[in-house]
Amino acid sequence: MKFKKLLTAALALVIAGTATACSSNKTSQSGNGYTPKTLNVQFVPSVQGSHLADRVKPLEGLLKKELGIPVHVSVSTSNTALVEALASKKVDVGFIGGDTYVLAHQKKAADVLLRAMNEGYDEPSGKPNGQKMSHYRSMIVVKKGSKIKSWKDLKGKKIAVQSPSSTSGYVAPVGELYSKGLNIPKQTRMVQIQGHDQAILSVYNGDVDAAAVFADARNLAAKDEPKVMTGVKPIYFTKWLPNDTVSVRTDMSQKFRKKLATAFKKIIKTKKGKDVLFHIYNHLGYVNAKDSDFDIVRKYQKLANEATK
Template sequence: MGKWLAAVAVAALVAACGGGDDDGEPDGGGNGDGGADAATGGDDDGAREGWPDELTLVFTPSSEAQQLVEDAGPLAEMLAERLGVDVQPFVATDYAGVIVALEAGQASIAGGLGPQQMVQAENQAGAELILQSERFGDVQYVTQWFTNNPDTYCQNDPVDVDGFLFCNGVEDATGPGDGPIGEEAISEVAGTSVAFVDQGSASGHLVPSLQLFEAGIDPENGVEAIFAGGHDNAVLAVYRGDAEVGVSFNDARGDVVDQAADVGEQVVVFAWSPPIPNDGFAVAGDLPEDLKQAITDALVDIADTDEGREVLNELYNIEDLVPVDSSAYDPIRRLVEELGQLLDQ
């Protein structure tokens, strides 16, 4: 029971605590000069025609910004080594800032793009979607609803799964495909304080807003909305009592155990959304085609090394990077359209 849930929480906990191989050495020949030659096609100057001297890699601030800044540097260095081009990382101030950076030509590569951002990157900024994150062998995840007041939202006594409490059947979930779960409890959220993540977050705002509408609650006026700025901060807002209910990706509680060791007991997950396509990476549409491919190959190569997996896990709990089709985000396009129609009523 709940083995997948336990794995999610434990892996997030390990990432939050800086887990990974002690020696940090790559597994095999995916790093170093060999990786650079593989990505750039060797030293053939013709293969690098039109490449800029420097690339900017922008990250989405979906968790604590300072930690992202610290984790971004190693990935930029790995990319630079493989591409033979300097790569400068920076973390945007909010979700919208990532799209603005791509659209304004201030960033060439964007990472940790949430589902809505992947759509915006393509539609608004003319970017090309290149890779999607994989976690626990899946390219989907869910919004989780959680509370510090389980008596109101739990129809059964919370169940402990390796130190993390769940109720309403979420404890029996085996993966994102089991969602939605416990949606009937969302109707109890009316009139209370809700910690959202960011207005541009799919799991931290868009999907739960639609779920509120479906429960008969106006997400703008029917709850007291708090925007925490990150998934970890949304969890902490509920943990500290700043909000009674919160939403995040599953299971963001594991990302804050270093700050709140008993978060799994004090913050109870009571509902899940339907499955949501995972986040990913995109590149500026005006880059040379061979450079786009080289960036894609370099990121895949990085994800195939122990050192690279550790860095990606520290950044966004990413286990692997896989090719992505734009159509994977069609559910988000439909969701945005449906929400727009509901909000205009």
């Protein structure tokens, strides 16, 4: 019951935002000339984020050196709180995932500036391949030897998901499989497990039959249990999704946006900058991004909303 209440509340936010067409907001990147005197940057806790506040602190000095202004970096309590902080102009820059960005953009709270690049992996092994990727997929995994061979076998099974605001841990797999004929919220025994790594371990330990996670979350779980790389296997991958964003408040000037984007790209190429940003969110680089990159997320949001009606 507790998860159902959380699900209802979270989806209510998404539904309210989705009711406004994304096309009506695409002109907000023109900006109104706002240039920060002090830059406020905020993060939300990641899967490995128990010490995130300590990890993000060094970014203040790195950004100050590039931008020539004081920088304050902090950690938000949640995605929702960060969106509200951007909307109220208390935060200038937010590190947010695709689903949260879509909501923030619909509320006219943020524009996307950059997409992160993460370490690439081979499918279906999940092994890192040394490449950098600005996109990823969601996947459904089961324990090796499971009788579940495809998404069609998930009906009635116990499946672990993330928060309803998670693109890869909820929105994308629920939306895509709903379009194929499986309603995860209504036709499976859905349980919420905090953290993609913990969801992988729950599958490996037999606590759940399957899990919806980002590809390839097995590498995170392998830090605690190396055998998950072969003991847990994917049975389904969604379409490609845009990586997490660096997003900015909508009234930020184009001139400052370019300066900020250049700063992040330069910082992550330095030894210290790469170390800081990799240990925050496993970022390895940044590429320019545009709002239409996230239309696939909007599509999945709409389908996931329909699945709960």
